Amino acid sequence: MAVELVERLEAGKAAEIMEELNSDIQADVIGELDQQDADAILAEMDAQEAADVRQLVAYDDHTAGGLMVAEAFTFRESDTVGAVLHRFVTEDDDFERYRGQHPYIVDREGRPIGVVSLRSLLTSRRSAKLTDIMTKPVTVAASESLDALQDLFDKYPFLGLPVVETNGRLVGVVSRAAVDDAALERAESEGLRRHGVVGDELRSMPLTVRARRRLAWLSANVVLNVIAASVISAYEETLAAVIAIAIFLPMVSDMSGCSGNQAVAVTMRELALGLVRPIDMARVWGKEASVGVINGVALGVLIGIVAWIWKGSFFLGLVIGTALALNTLIAVSIGGVVPLLLKRIGQDPAVASGPLLTTITDMAGFFLVLSLATAMMPYLI
Amino acid sequence: MAVELVERLEAGKAAEIMEELNSDIQADVIGELDQQDADAILAEMDAQEAADVRQLVAYDDHTAGGLMVAEAFTFRESDTVGAVLHRFVTEDDDFERYRGQHPYIVDREGRPIGVVSLRSLLTSRRSAKLTDIMTKPVTVAASESLDALQDLFDKYPFLGLPVVETNGRLVGVVSRAAVDDAALERAESEGLRRHGVVGDELRSMPLTVRARRRLAWLSANVVLNVIAASVISAYEETLAAVIAIAIFLPMVSDMSGCSGNQAVAVTMRELALGLVRPIDMARVWGKEASVGVINGVALGVLIGIVAWIWKGSFFLGLVIGTALALNTLIAVSIGGVVPLLLKRIGQDPAVASGPLLTTITDMAGFFLVLSLATAMMPYLI
Structure with missing residues (x-):
């Protein structure tokens, strides 16, 4: 539905709406547009955000890269607890984006070197350096599969895991909720594919698309039936x-x-x-x-x-x-x-x-x- | 597997192990034991915990009551931010149980009257009264269905929702993760039931149970086939x-x-x-x-x-x-x-x-x- 809406708008207006969305949803929408529309909208968007979206679109849907949000709640090695609290107050609008994330500390090369627990944050002095209270983070590779992510979230109680590229740089955070949603979606679409219903058919889709998709599988069935x-x-x-x-x-x-x-x-x-x-x-x-x-x-x-x-x-x-x-x-x-x-x-x-x-x-x-x-x-x- | 393990232990030892578990898992295990074993173990457990488990077992699996944990992170109307921070430090072992929960403020009758956001907690003075920074909580009835819970968690970004009985008393907290897990399990078991595989068959179950369950559905199919x-x-x-x-x-x-x-x-x-x-x-x-x-x-x-x-x-x-x-x-x-x-x-x-x-x-x-x-x-x- 979001896709149909964006297709009908001119690029500037669409880009404005897009900038209100989280990066994972931006990527989903851009990924479903044709190349020309997508380029037009990305050209109108903030350069950094557009670059994030381009990278997110490149990841496979069912990998950590495809499921993550690019917005990470990151801090530098020199930052203190006070800096974290300050961000909580000042980034009023953006705060929702970080839900389920903990403060991640990244080094100069952008590699995550630590994570601060909520409890440490609440019970430390404002002047405490994050590097003194942080623990080593569990990270996942951007190419990690949905199955592996489900295993990780079963093993650890974390609500989100930082995602790193092969060079070790932090590129986003994948949330437990995104992994759960993707697993549920996959289980449901598997049930459909078993009957030859592909591409997640809904009855609101055009008649010819629905008939053609079902027919492809049924025709193959005719051949098998003739053999039997x-x-x-x-x-x-x-x-x-x-x-x-x-x-x-x-x-x-x-x-x-x-x-x-x-x-x-x-x-x-x-x-x-x-x-x-x-x-x-x-x-x-x-x-x-x-x-x-x-x-x-x-x-x-x-x-x-x-x-x-x-x-x-x-x-x-x-x-x-x-x-x-x-x-x-x-x-x-x-x-x-x-x-x-x-x-x-x-x-x-x-x-x-x-x-x-x-x-x-x-x-x-x-x-x-x-x-x-x-x-x-x-x-x- | 937990059930088989507990069945083999004597009640005192089983109760000891049970007390290490979260109340929702305790209830799942007790619910699958036969009445006699269950009573023996509950008798050996801490009276309050045993009462919680008895109540949890009574709820239907796919309702807020059946999916919640009884452990809620609750405070009184007179408590301050400092009291919350103190609990973070002192309840070292229990803290994991409250993951995804916010501090809930309950009145004298045990009814939830407020919830404190993480940000308020981080940015308020230790002496601030919780009642001054709390907001009105969204609550769900213990009888609420899985479908309704999915809708609620789609609508709100919360990680957990307080569950109330018909008298308005807080009885537990249902987490987004528990609802997602239950939805995934339901989607999978629906795919199985469509082929007459009931009770979530695994090949590790006894042969006669597996054969009998599948046969019940197949026999009914014979009748339908004769009609056709x-x-x-x-x-x-x-x-x-x-x-x-x-x-x-x-x-x-x-x-x-x-x-x-x-x-x-x-x-x-x-x-x-x-x-x-x-x-x-x-x-x-x-x-x-x-x-x-x-x-x-x-x-x-x-x-x-x-x-x-x-x-x-x-x-x-x-x-x-x-x-x-x-x-x-x-x-x-x-x-x-x-x-x-x-x-x-x-x-x-x-x-x-x-x-x-x-x-x-x-x-x-x-x-x-x-x-x-x-x-x-x-x-x-």
Whole structure:
């Protein structure tokens, strides 16, 4: 919304509004404008602020650099507690920008060498030198990932951490709140991407954009579905002989897909929590296979009895039940392992796990039902 | 993990360890123990702390009461700035507990009447009375929901908010970090519940618990699948005449399910962001129907051409394509609206939307394909 507003204003007016915002929000807005608009606005802004924004835009969104604010509450080595208190009083408007920050002491090269706790500040004399009461700060590199930042904020109780460039210079402060917000946003967008909804769709976006984005993923799904359906096509003779099988094919496909997706969901969660790594495939497979055997037998017996009673054929029940039992084991095995495999080869597991799982379990399920039926044909007709 | 540890210790030792923890974590641990263990440990704890924990356990997890810590940084009306500074120095061990809290001033009845900003604290004389520099605090009721707390922390820049009971007494402080954590946890568990993985499964849990929990949801799915499959069963004659249709039934079912789940995902996101309310069904339906018409036509033409070329029958392509086009429209309409409907009748949309959507779109899809094929029979054989 901010972006649309800024686009409609002339550059001078836009720059004026921009200067009221925090640097992280400035960077978000500038980053979403096209190059020409962005340059026009930056040209009208205060040179230092414009330079800060240019640097912030250059960082990846989900790194310390992309999440930080450039405004840091910094002091020199020669400053005293009194200087800090003076800044509290004089920088009336700017003070909100430093919320959650402690006074950071930087050396001549701009490297953070100390941080002063609130308590030291409150309990020291005004004439005390900051260098005498400061402690060594925990810093993060501007390239640090969101995952690493979450770990750091879990480990330390700090509300903000100073961010340094590779040369050691302080370039900003990343707050706990910004990291938490980004993690929440990521968790939500992961849920969407799993269904092929990308770019954080909202219904207020233009119709054609929404339709096109969803369609890209659905079209790829058509191809995968054709591949799976070709298995059915190979057994048309069996189907023609025992038409009742056609009733159970979508059921086996859907049930296996559900079992597999449960395994995907648990693996995605364990990946997010850092409880499992891409190399733990054997352990995950072992754990899933155990569940697969129990649930496969339970569901196989259930659906077998349904088929037996419904169509009055014990052997039809046996075929469908056995196929679902085996395919449940296959589905949870693949569902548990596929996200790890995708992560290992550098793909996004949230997007690709679902379609990949469904295609494989559909093919396996159709093959199991139809090949078992072909083998048992004398008992089925 | 903390729970398992505490369960293995004798009550006296467990109580000792518990007293080192913050009250919110104490409550989480006690809440997960069985009644007998919990009582034994509480009996060994300091009476005041035990009473705090008992009260915290009584609050719902996702309310201000359930998320707060009972330790509040409180002062009386007669206290001065010096008293605050004194507490900073003397309560050395306890100080960490108050992180993110400001000094709250409570009256004789324990009601919060003021809060002192950090800046006032730093820039006032030690002899200044807190009542002279305090401002009116924003408070939240202990029963306030997680959603309402997220809104409050979005609106105000505070790091913590004092929590009051219905009688106006201060009972604790809820921090921004606790609210953010709970929101993140909820977003993640919602993704799991959508696939019928409940109770935040981890692979370290006992096998039978994991299998049973997943199976409960899968068994319900069998029933829904049988209902959908009964539509196919009603058209066995048509299927027997044109066996190629059996190849496309799972495809129509899967594609419609995908389209519908995209709509569910967008609605769930808009619900989470507060952009849509349960009564906005007509607007959501209108927005989804537009996407459904575009994507339905696109996918219908695509799959129609596939069927035509594959099976060499233009009319088979026409039947399958038309059925998928219509069913895509149905799927996104239902997918967009069903979560709102479930929310309105007080059900959890994360759990029930998927199975409900799949069953309806499967039934509609099978019916469309098979009834169109029956009507076009002379052209298909």
